[in-house]
Amino acid sequence: MLSGAPGAPGIVIGKASTYKRRLPSVSETFVTDGQIQYQLDEFQQARTKVENELNQILSEQDEANTEELVRMQVEVIKDPELNKQVKQKIIDENLTADAAVDSVFETYLRILKQNQAEDRSVDITDIRDRLIQVLHNYDAHDVAEGAIVIANELSPREVIEFADQGVKGIVMDRGGVNSHAAIIARSMGLPTVLGTQEGTSKITGDDQVVVDGRLGKVIVNPDGDTQERYRKQIDDYQKILRDAKKICQHPNKTKDGISFSLRANIEFVEELEAVEKYCAEGIGLLRTESIYLRNQQFKNVDEQESFYIKMLENTAPHPVVIRLFDAGGDKVLDNSSLEQNPFLGWRGIRMLLDQEELLEQQLKAICKAAAEFKGRVRILIPMVSTIEHISRVRALLDAAQEELSENGVEPDKDIELGIMVEVPNVALQADFFAQHVDFMSIGTNDLTQYLLAVDRGNERISKLYDQRHPAVWKLINRVSQAAQKESIPLSICGELASDPVSACCLVGMGIDDLSMNAAALPAVKKALRSHESSELHELAQNVLDAQTIGHVNELFSNWNSI
Template sequence: MDSVRSDSRIFRGIGASPGIAIGTVRMTDRGRVVVAETAIAPEEVPHEVERFTAALSKARADLSSLKQQFASTHGPEHLYVIDTHLLILEDGMLIQGTVELIERERINAEAALKRNILKFKEFFSGIEDEYLRERCGDIETVAERLLRNMIGTRHEPIASIEGGKMVVIAHDLSPTDVLQIDKSKVVGFVTDLGGKTSHTSILARALEIPAVVGLETVTAEEIDGLPVIVDGTAGTVVVNPDQETFRDYLRRKQHYEYLEREFLKLRDMPAETPDGHRIALMGNVEFIEEIPSLKGHGGEGVGLYRTEMLYMNRQGLPDEEEQYLVYSAIVEKMAPLPVTIRTLDVGGDKFAADLHLEDEMNPALGLRAIRLSLRKPEVFKTQLRAILRASVRGRVRLFFPMISGIEEVRSARRLLDEAKEELRQAGLPFDDGIEVGIMIEIPSAVVIADLLAREVDFFSIGTNDLIQYSLAIDRTNEHLAHLYQPLHPAILRSLKMVVDAAHAAGIRVCMCGEMAGEAAYLPVLLGLGFDELSMTSVSIPRVKKILRRASRADAGRLVARALSYSTAAEVENFLKGEISARFSESFD
């Protein structure tokens, strides 16, 4: 917390959903349920088990009712999160684990559930990937609902909030809370808990509600009823702003909303430079509820659909039919635009039930992604059959993650051929000409990109891991964050090598890492010759605006200059100067 004046305070958290909201604080009780552990007599065990199962039944009924209620106000794509929570309520580890603790430890049902949830938290706490780590939040949200059912307490419904231009501040908000928000009354929200990739944050972005999360103790402040500013882009919350600060943020809000309107005017216009070069601007998607936002921002397809969520928060592995239904829903929602599905990318650092993964000393370099899929061919082929079956519902492409050499590509394609033959034998239709690509995210794949290009239909560069592996940087280590440099000469040369190899072989190349959505990098990526860029939906309009003002020829000269520098700092300074001179108004 920083001090501006005695009665004005600034809090900084995580910008979860962009935009600026100006309103009045409405504190709402969304704190965690406090549970006391109580020993029970043997004859009380059946009663405690019954209390737990009754809480499960009530939670299922409540969520089903909410789903039906929201169906009239939200499209089905936003209700997927409720389905996720309903699935958690059927999870064997959640149910059996809690019942066994009641019976074995002879403790009350609330305490048994709390203990069981701690096991889930231990599983997820060591996960490197932020997106997957945040999935534990869904389990905790469901557990809180069960605990409230057992002790007979309930939260004030978000939908019942009266007044206008309110900013909800809470310890935590569930995705169903966000779905209840009436934007004519609530203009933004702030929470102690949460991360950028939580379900709550994803929904806030999809519904375009400015939000800041992860402030840890903001609900301990005496600020109810005070004026507040929420900057969901910067992750800043200003409580009781002075007049100068208020006017400054009001100007920023007006400017932000003006730019958004201007950017969205380009939604249906081609992502093309004045000298005729097209780049497909696509979206990175985890859930079907993100599709309307992707379309609304002018996305030309899904450049990366992550499938890991299907393997999380459950006891058993998803079968072919379940996967087919999920993939088909995404594909049909996007049709006729393409959906690019990445096969399973989990390993020792990403929890996936029933895969029986052993702990590894260095999971980032261990049995993960394509290595794990090839080690478990039946699990892999189940996923491949589901993707192939979904391919007749629209345009589908699939690609394999963490490829390091030719042998892996050929082995994966052999299993794909086997999956196709099994579908033929079963009389199930699929697109026999489905495009097959690979992720380029390991230095060895960069070096042999010319050889790999002969084996596949397209490349997709995952810059997050490519930078991490190339520079030997753990991007989650705060002490090394300054060394995570997308403009490092080694990274720029690697990107050029991959793009050149792809084009020499006549295949397309996409980038789906965070670098793709940074508008400041667009001139470099244009100059390098990328055919597709995949990013978060809200980044697409800004990138498109810059692209439509850029020149491919000028970008090529810019890249040639950038490649002549020796350090990332030199490249960055040069690029800042070029951006400032040519596109300054697009970065305000």
């Protein structure tokens, strides 16, 4: 068995197909003058082919990240200077087309590096490699439908292409969960395990493999029993997907009738459809930063307000929890102001309070939207680590409400102000923080990262990152007790809530408000509806007694979530 990081959830069994991004080397021979025209034609054909492939991807894509990336690559392949220079090399230096492509790209990549403009060089080398593949008649499309691709590392474009070809799963030696390829794999629903380090050396072309993208495991040539066990899990999962609609229409109640709430984490207006489809009770986490970062006009209060209104209009009568801009400072100021430890740095509310105008504008837009949909807006402050963060936001919020009244608009007096519990000191002193807020929400992604001192994006140590670690559970339980003591609502908005067994455990701890990626909702709901609350409580107790991640995994695999 190989371990890696869980890149994209889901389990698949299939035949491995190894894939090499780059063929060994380009030709070192020179062509005669008579062969030059042939090389020019080859290059021209390869260019057209790659451009058509990219356009094909574009026509099938509507995911914003993917689209922008591919659009940039289309411009590279159409680049007039690039084409002129490759042709020049073939004509003047008698190079073969592949060697000419390699040499011209090399020059550009070197200059980009010199000028510290490497941010997209991976997507540029990807185009170079695809051109060379085509010139070598190496067709990535040779991977059989239903195969599992085993690669050292894939570019985002390659992930998209494999998904379009009907590949079932991906295993990569390299890459972390925040890599662009992983984000794309998740959005395409392709089970993926990353950072196995030795996948390509241990797995060969005809091996049978199980890819468990939830736990980051790859099992090579599993025995009969193991295969059987996984096939059952896959069937269960498929069944849930099939029955998703039916499952979602059932009430949010455990077998013995105890209620819980399942909400959606979203970021874009386009995702509202999924919120409705999976019957989420509103938005438990509305991310605002990427919208802001993508579109500077978003600094405009009216535009922001209409974004919030759209969210509120489409989720009535449920709440919408708006998280204030949660970005690192490098996104707001100059890109060059990079920090050594951005996750421990000037980000979230720490940055917002230094950029007061930005925060004021956001609060103003939220208050204006809230006034039209009274009683439904909650504001969530990210990256809080001191009480002062809360009081300062509250003062600015009051001022924004005041300004609204002065303009003759009656403000929503019930806007709740809450905090993300993600910095460990806040979790440890949750009872104290709870006295100063209207609600709390645990962000398990960052809490885990801070608690275990593991950068989840770092592939060398990503195996150490596990939100189901006993220490994480103990801390969550502590926060839950504090919230109960102070009688304030507590929710979970991290990835942990989207894992059905973990969700059972959370509800067992008394946390009945879970927010997740909408697509995860049916499986979570089904698991919760299949159990008595006493069973959930027992699971939670056992998990709290566990000392190692191994214990937790054992408890979880013995728990029948269906």
